[in-house]
Amino acid sequence: MNNAKTRFLNDNEIERIVDEMKATLEISPLSHFRKCELAIELCLELYGFKPTKPLTLLITKKATYHWHAVKVSTAATLAN
Numbered sequence: 345m346n347n348a349k350t351r352f353l354n355d356n357e358i359e360r361i362v363d364e365m366k367a368t369l370e371i372s373p374l375s376h377f378r379k380c381e382l383a384i385e386l387c388l389e390l391y392g393f394k395p396t397k398p399l400t401l402l403i404t405k406k407a408t409y410h411w412h413a414v415k416v417s418t419a420a421t422l423a424n
Contacts, residue, residue: 351393358403361386365407366414379404 353361364386365379374382383403387395395403 351391353387353391353395353399357391358399358406361390361403362406362410364390365403366410369407369411370414376404379408383407 361383365382368374368382369379380400383400384394387393387399387403
């Protein structure tokens with residue numbers, strides 16, 4: 345039997361991890377694998393458990409999406 349501690353995160357908790365990841369992505373670009381590792385590390389640090397693979401991928405996708413939105417917005421602002 346798996347003794348790992350698991351639980352569900354609500355939307356606010358997920359967004360907190362995403363916000364932490366966005367701050368890191370602003371400083372340095374990361375590979376997809378490293379983004380997933382960072383999501384796991386942040387979940388462990390903030391909530392005390394290792395997230396499931398689907399949760400890790402959701403957090404990574406949201407952080408990447410937000411980061412790309414910032415890049416596009418910045419490029420559009422600079423173009424004007």
